[in-house]
Amino acid sequence: MQAPAKQPLLILGAPPRGGNHLLRGLLDHHPQLLLPPDEDYFVRHLSRHPLLRLRGMIASTTGAPGFYRQLQKDGHLERINAGHGTEVFGTEDSLDLDAYYRHISVHHRRWEVDSLVRNHVEALASALGHRQGDGRLRVFFCALQPSNRDLTRVSDLLARSYEVRGIFMVRDPRAHLASKLVRNPTLSLRRFCRRQNRYWREIEEFSAARGPALRLRFEDLVTDTEARMKEVCEFAGIDFLPCVLEYTQGGESSRSNSSFAASAGIDRSALTRYRDTLPAETLSFLEEHCRPELFWQPVD
Numbered sequence: 001m002q003a004p005a006k007q008p009l010l011i012l013g014a015p016p017r018g019g020n021h022l023l024r025g026l027l028d029h030h031p032q033l034l035l036p037p038d039e040d041y042f043v044r045h046l047s048r049h050p051l052l053r054l055r056g057m058i059a060s061t062t063g064a065p066g067f068y069r070q071l072q073k074d075g076h077l078e079r080i081n082a083g084h085g086t087e088v089f090g091t092e093d094s095l096d097l098d099a100y101y102r103h104i105s106v107h108h109r110r111w112e113v114d115s116l117v118r119n120h121v122e123a124l125a126s127a128l129g130h131r132q133g134d135g136r137l138r139v140f141f142c143a144l145q146p147s148n149r150d151l152t153r154v155s156d157l158l159a160r161s162y163e164v165r166g167i168f169m170v171r172d173p174r175a176h177l178a179s180k181l182v183r184n185p186t187l188s189l190r191r192f193c194r195r196q197n198r199y200w201r202e203i204e205e206f207s208a209a210r211g212p213a214l215r216l217r218f219e220d221l222v223t224d225t226e227a228r229m230k231e232v233c234e235f236a237g238i239d240f241l242p243c244v245l246e247y248t249q250g251g252e253s254s255r256s257n258s259s260f261a262a263s264a265g266i267d268r269s270a271l272t273r274y275r276d277t278l279p280a281e282t283l284s285f286l287e288e289h290c291r292p293e294l295f296w297q298p299v300d
Helices: 020-026 041-048 050-058 064-071 076-081 097-107 113-127 150-159 173-183 189-209 218-223 225-236 280-289
Strands: 007-014 137-143 162-170 213-217
Touching (some): 007 150, 041 050, 041 113, 050 113, 076 097, 113 137, 150 189, 189 213, 189 280, 213 225, 218 225
Parallel strands (some): 162 213
16 A cells, blocks of 8 residues: 655755845745644654654653643743744744644554654644645744754654655855854854855755755855745745745744844845854954855955
8 A cells, every 4th residue: 555645845944044034034924834833842853862862752642732832842832833933023923722732632543653753843833824726835943953963853753754855944154254253253263164164064954865956055145035935935835925025923023033023124234244243264264164055255
């Protein structure tokens, strides 16, 4: 008997401070997408820790909702629904959490790691108001840490149950480092370069082994939003609509934590601000140790 065809699923990913929230905000209320209001920590945590996968597999039906809640940073979905998310605003009551946990309880299957992932993705679809037959594309959205090989680990788990394709943001290492140093001023340059290079290789590996991949440069998305969003929509197999040119959160105009703001347009100076913040020796180190493909060369 032939196995049923896998449903398609779109992965949106980038390293932290890599521009992932900008892309998510532009796709925010596209009617053909089932897009979570904020990052999905469940699959990422599950992919990193074999013992967590074992705990989930042996969880009882009554204990499963608590396990899922714990892996979502012990109540992340609840905080988002209350408008207390750290990255998004205007998303109050965006999820039907009763529907989410009800789906978890009904469909939990012990001893199947694939079932843990499918159960979460489909429960999240229910929480977002999915109706069978509406044809909306499921989306996984999360920051992917190269230090944990998140891109590979997460996509491996998702590809077991879904037909995956990925849009992965790439940011110039100079601007990316300048942004990260704001939060982590003691960041190791050598380690940063290794992780930048590893992330690029992981995208190549995804394309070769798991499904189609689109590298989307953050700087190009900022400087030529319309052209890049047309490319995104074509890759995802969804219609290009005017709504993808406006950054929103929960369907409301908002300000991103990147250089894009729906109310004020695009602050293009953020793309090259590193020239005023990073010393020459740091720039030279990055240019020597990061892959040349990572660097953005603006067209004058």
